[in-house]
Amino acid sequence: MPSYYPVAFRARLAAAILVLAILSPAAAHAQQPDRADTAVVARIRDEGFNRSQVMETASWLTDVYGPRLTGSPTTRAAADWTIRRLASWGIDDARLEPWGTFGIGWSNQALFVRAVDPQPYPIIATVAAWTPGTNGWVRGEAVLVNDLTDSSSLARYAGKLRGKFVLGSDPPALVQRFVPDARRYSDSALDAMAAATVSPGGRRPPQEQGALSTAARMQFFRDEGVAAVVSSSARNDFGTVFSAGSVGLRRQDALSDLIGLGFAAEHYGRIVRTLAKGIPVTLEMFVQSTAHENDRTAFNVIAEIPGTDKQDEVVMLGAHFDSWHYGTGATDNASGSAVMLEAMRILKALNLPLRRTVRLALWTGEEQGLLGSRAYVNNHFADRATMQLKPDHAKFQAYFNMDNGTGAFRGIYLQENEAIGPVFRAWMEPFRDLGMTAITIGNTGGTDHQAFDAVGLPGFQFIQDAIEYGTRTHHSNMDTYERLIVDDLKKNAVIVASFVYHAANRAELLPREALPPPP
Secondary structure (H helix, E strand, O other), X not given: OOOOOOHHHHHHHHHHHHHXXXXXHHHHHHOOOOOOOHHHHHHHHHHHHHOOOHHHHHHHHHHHOOOOOOOOHHHHHHHHHHHXXXXXXXXXXXXXXXXXXXXXXXXXXXXXXXXXXXXXXXXXXXXXXXXXXXXXXXXXXXXXXOOOOOHHHHHHOOOOOOOOEEEOOOOOOOOOOOOOOOEOOOHHHHHHHHHOOOOOOOOOOOOOOOOOOHHHHHHXXXXXXXXXXXXXXXXXOOOOOOOOOOOOOOOOOOOOXXXXXXEOHHHHHHHHHHHHOXXXXXXEEEEEEEEEOOOOEEEEEEEEEOOOOEEEEEEEEEEEOOOOOOOOOHHHHHHHHHHHHHHHHHHHHHOOOOXXXXXXXXXXXXXXXXXXXXXXXXHXXXXXXXXXXXXXXXXXXXXXXXXXXXXXXXXXXXXXXXXHHHHHHHHHHHHHHHOOOEEEOOOOOOOOHHHHHOOOOOEEEEEEOOEOHHHHHOOOOOOOHHHOOHHHHHHHHHHHHHHHHHHHHOOOOOOOOOOOOOO
């Protein structure tokens, strides 16, 4: 203050400023923009890059405890190991939290498929979950059934399919790949995402009137007593098999009575072309699978680092723990689980001050419809069906999720929460050198943050480099440890730990959107 103001005036003004600061600390803070604590970020980076355990964690979850199909004994063993792992880091309250009854578990111990005639050769194949095994080797002719269009077409095959391997579609048309399977986002692609308004949404086209549904076809094959239903697609090339058809249910009280097989496209095409020449093709299969019926209780893995003066408020981080059974569930989603576990390890190892409680959640039942996360949100925060809120809804800060493979984080989706953009922009600033630059107002779906977003809670998924997620690893037999990128997973764990730290220590709760209406 300039010295030419009277002494008495300067004294009164200083006193008034002091009173305002004491009476209105929240208002005073609100004038301060969000910033990243660069000193803490430096410590997180040092721990996460130089003493990382993320790949060792991922190896245990895949090589030893993969795959992790919900309800299987391997998934329970993986969860028990995870709790021991957290305890070794000093996080002692890790636990299994039941979320409901899932149904029977299922696991596959053996699968062998081969052609016998006119030439013997092995076939690369996968088997659908919750389908039965065989009583030894099963042999039968292959038959192409690609013209079941309506109910009247069923009569052409009635009484002719018992014991046959039914190939349900024409062979996929394979083309040369001139675009690499793996890719990262270009700067222009990230700029386009940042410029977007709302992510485009789409609906499946309606089924033609009178068209034969998949369920009706499968029931016909079931009634006919086929040996197996075989599928393939143009993605099933170069030894990668993505699916085994839709003969089994996602969860049930009994196994399906149909065996579903997915064949490599090259083998599928060879069989169909041979049949087209009027030459019979004989196949054999041996399938050993087990139903696990003793314990049908499903669970999530939960762990916490308690907060200090805002301990009753919570910041959550998580990923889905379960996988399909085709590979070992590495990019989908041991990568996300390992990153979130590593973020917890970093926060605990550095003993960083955390005002809010930090809670880890590793979900099961995600592959069957986000079941674990939806049940958790319903039990703790809000009933989505009625939008009746529970007390903890008002004490929730944010949920951060990872579920798009092994790729590095390049930004974050705001889920249309525009007000939170400046906060995340500030928290991202220390990671520009890692390529973390993009913020998009749009939504992304298909994973567990949606359970939070659906009840008006801030739930977020990061923008990730696609790498080869859609082209090679997602729900395929190639989803193994070898497809993980160590530097990317280290980066992601560091970024998550930093976001969680800043969310835990922010003075106010993060901005929220208006509550959605009941569905």
